[in-house]
Amino acid sequence: MIEVLVVVGPGLVADAGLLEEIAAREFAAAGVSGTLVHARDASDVLSLLSSGEGADGCAVVLPGPSAEVRSLIGRDLGAVVWVDVERADGVTTGEGATHLHGRGIGGLGWGIRHAVHRVRHPSRRIAYGPLPEQWGELYLPDADQPSVVMLVHGGYWRSIWAADIMGPLCADLAGRGLAVWNLEYRRPDLHGWDATTADVAAGLAALATALPPRADGTSALDLTRVAVVGHSAGAQLALRAVADAVGSARAAVGEAGAVGEVGGVGGVRVAMAVSLAGVLDLVEGDRRWVGTGAVGAALGGRAPEGQVAPPYADASPLLRLPLRVRQLVVQGAADDLDLVDFSRRYARAAEQAGDEVTYLEMPGDHFDVINPATPIWQATARALVEGPASRG
Known part of the structure; x- marks a missing residue:
């Protein structure tokens, strides 16, 4: 079964319970297993992404405002789906990654769907x-x-x-x-x-x-x-x-x-x-x-x-x-x-x-x-x- 890791960066302004609800709903709809984790800092994000690697795994990250975490978006960390709930133009991702933005907190749902789609339907x-x-x-x-x-x-x-x-x-x-x-x-x-x-x-x-x-x-x-x-x-x-x-x-x-x-x-x-x-x-x-x-x-x-x-x-x-x-x-x-x-x-x-x-x-x-x-x-x-x- 596909394993989805959702990482929430420090300082993101969003109700934690609502993020859990959105993720759980998307996991169930897609028929996948998933976990949502709140990261302490950029090192924690890196560690979580490294531990989530695998053929049947995918990661969605809501980076939040931290400059240190946001600096990771441009690094080559694999097929990560980065989701900014606010509009964030001109963001460049690392090789194989995707950046979605400006869709509000509902963007988390879009990010999970896209991450699962990429695993199931390579292009x-x-x-x-x-x-x-x-x-x-x-x-x-x-x-x-x-x-x-x-x-x-x-x-x-x-x-x-x-x-x-x-x-x-x-x-x-x-x-x-x-x-x-x-x-x-x-x-x-x-x-x-x-x-x-x-x-x-x-x-x-x-x-x-x-x-x-x-x-x-x-x-x-x-x-x-x-x-x-x-x-x-x-x-x-x-x-x-x-x-x-x-x-x-x-x-x-x-x-x-x-x-x-x-x-x-x-x-x-x-x-x-x-x-x-x-x-x-x-x-x-x-x-x-x-x-x-x-x-x-x-x-x-x-x-x-x-x-x-x-x-x-x-x-x-x-x-x-x-x-x-x-x-x-x-x-x-x-x-x-x-x-x-x-x-x-x-x-x-x-x-x-x-x-x-x-x-x-x-x-x-x-x-x-x-x-x-x-x-x-x-x-x-x-x-x-x-x-x-x-x-x-």
């Missing part, structure tokens, strides 16, 4: 650029030349949310025979909108070189039927990346090129784009103040009145139609009503523009669409397997 972390947030995790199924699903996480374009939230989908899809590329990228709250869009585009193109070719020179992945899937704000980024890729390819071959022949870039051909509870109308999203002003904060300004210009014209999926690839728009009926409105209007507009669109609305909230146990995700996963993954 390859592959950089697509030189910066700390320019990487993806590749999950490989037991299959020859599998089709690929690229996942783009959401979080209203804010840096406190990261690729770990898509971990359960990675495991589910890999179990269905699909390779999964779970993308991390620079978020605009720290790096600006252009950096974010550039990273998602680069992450998609990086699939072409993610693995070395096979002995016969062919690709180890089937890059002719890639599905690009985004959740929430990640759906906007995913659909925008597909629109940009298709537009670039069409420009390269001319407007007479067949849609199926131009849906890719850099050797990667997109066969399907999927929105999971997506923010698909950025103009109305800003005007309605969704995510407490998340759209304007990400794009660097409010949506203009009258004629829509960049960056909104380039970024809003609704304004980039037709997409010219097959689309699946998934929406939980119990989600934010503005998101339900965006998804319904987007699907209708895409169909009117000539795109092949399936609209899937089922019971569920904003996070049910990324929960492998829910009916709405099960239906989504079947569509992914029967769509790009199908060789028929």
Whole structure:
């Protein structure tokens, strides 16, 4: 059985009993054994981490404010999940470690889930650029030349949310025979909108070189039927990346090129784009103040009145139609009503523009669409397997 060690650093401002409750709940839900220990100082943290090493062990550390303990985050101490309950930007971890932050005391739960996931579902972390947030995790199924699903996480374009939230989908899809590329990228709250869009585009193109070719020179992945899937704000980024890729390819071959022949870039051909509870109308999203002003904060300004210009014209999926690839728009009926409105209007507009669109609305909230146990995700996963993954 997996053993989880949770270490609480000195000086952390949190109710000890509540930390115990959160940890116990997560241990039980994950079916693991776990211990929560309060460390006295940095030496104690080091000693606890050393004693917790092992193939079936993992560690989660809430470092707290101590400078001595925080200095350990950058050291190579293995696959430790460091969790700051407050926002802590710009933290660099040691090799193999992860840093989660800004999710409040509930971040402990996210940290335990991520630590267990990493033990149960190993992946390859592959950089697509030189910066700390320019990487993806590749999950490989037991299959020859599998089709690929690229996942783009959401979080209203804010840096406190990261690729770990898509971990359960990675495991589910890999179990269905699909390779999964779970993308991390620079978020605009720290790096600006252009950096974010550039990273998602680069992450998609990086699939072409993610693995070395096979002995016969062919690709180890089937890059002719890639599905690009985004959740929430990640759906906007995913659909925008597909629109940009298709537009670039069409420009390269001319407007007479067949849609199926131009849906890719850099050797990667997109066969399907999927929105999971997506923010698909950025103009109305800003005007309605969704995510407490998340759209304007990400794009660097409010949506203009009258004629829509960049960056909104380039970024809003609704304004980039037709997409010219097959689309699946998934929406939980119990989600934010503005998101339900965006998804319904987007699907209708895409169909009117000539795109092949399936609209899937089922019971569920904003996070049910990324929960492998829910009916709405099960239906989504079947569509992914029967769509790009199908060789028929």
